[in-house]
Amino acid sequence: MFAFKTWNKRKRCDVVGRIVNVNPLDHTSFVAWSIIIWGATCFDDLKCINNVQYLSYRHAALLHGLLESDNSFELCLEEASLYQMPYSLRRLFATLLVYCSPSNQRDLWIKYDKALSDDFKDLNSSDRIKRSKVLGDINIVLESMGKTLADYNLLEFDIDENDIHKDNKEISDELSTVINDDDIECAQPLNIEQKFVFDQILDKVFSKVPGLFFIDGPGGSGKTFLYKTNFVAIRLKGLITLIIASSRVAASILPGERTAHSRFKIPLVMDEHNTCHISEQS
Structure with missing residues (x-):
């Protein structure tokens, strides 16, 4: 059994139906869409205001008050x-x-x-x-x-x-870290134990093999000297080394003078919900 229906004009008001959403990134289409939503009923209305025909949809939309003016962007940046x-x-x-x-x-x-x-x-x-x-x-x-x-x-x-x-910016900062002439010659006076650790670390770095080293020793045994020696050797090969310390005092004697909190954006007050504030583009 078939039912026959007829379409009747709406009695409440004139409306424009089935207007799809438009991505704001498609700017020309988005501006035209905004004017249609505002009430344009034909192509001539899209660029016409008070019987004046404008060259672009954007200009017409600005005069309609549908878009923010460029002045608002300046105020935002200011x-x-x-x-x-x-x-x-x-x-x-x-x-x-x-x-x-x-x-x-x-x-x-x-x-x-x-x-x-x-x-x-x-x-x-x-x-x-x-x-x-x-x-x-x-x-x-x-x-x-x-x-x-x-x-x-x-x-x-x-x-x-x-x-x-x-x-x-982070890469530029690291590559601009100054290497002193004295540091370049620091590999020569390494003692036997320091030279062993120095060679082990560089072997891992230049062979691109992951490695984890923990260097311990009493004060004055040359740990910082060894850190700087490895840093210079790696930097002279055009590679980047992030050399950091846990405190500002300790960082002051290292190249770059950066703490872990500064480098990795570690919050000073930690709890279970904290994360490091490092952006995706860093």
Whole structure:
């Protein structure tokens, strides 16, 4: 048995049905979708306001009040720059690029260049290299969100995409640790026991075999001297060594002067719910 039905026009109001959701990352479609939801009924309405036809969906959506203006992004970065560290500020900047699509991307980069690169100012390199490193750090965050610098108008005329270094801030800091001339010659006066440990550690490192060593001895027996000797030998091969200590006093006599809490973001007050605050992009 078949039932025959007829479609009747809604009596309550005129509505637009079956409007699918649009990913905000597809910015053009998302803006057009926002205008349709607002009440556009034809293609001419998408870019028309008060009988004035505009060139882009974005411009029309801004005038409709459906999108935040670029001024809000500047206020966001301005406020964040007052208390956020440069690394966190770069993550925020990348997030704004991906999810908010500001139209003045390059203007934002130029205006907040100093705040975004403040932790690179101590590098003994040219401004061009510093900007490359900052853009490289931003690019790492963008790649984690499925984007790259090539998707945005950020590359400067004197910086090629191939100049963007993939090294993050932690790697740059380690590679910039100064090795004194005296430390380079420190492998010569090692005694027999120190030389044995020195060779065992380097053998594991250069053969890429995992190893765990526990060095113990009374004060003044040369433990710190041995640590520094291994550090220099590994660094001279172009490798990175994270040399840390449990206290600030102990760290002060080691290259880099870093404590475990500083390096691995270990909370000072520990409980069963604490974790190390190390980001995915570190």
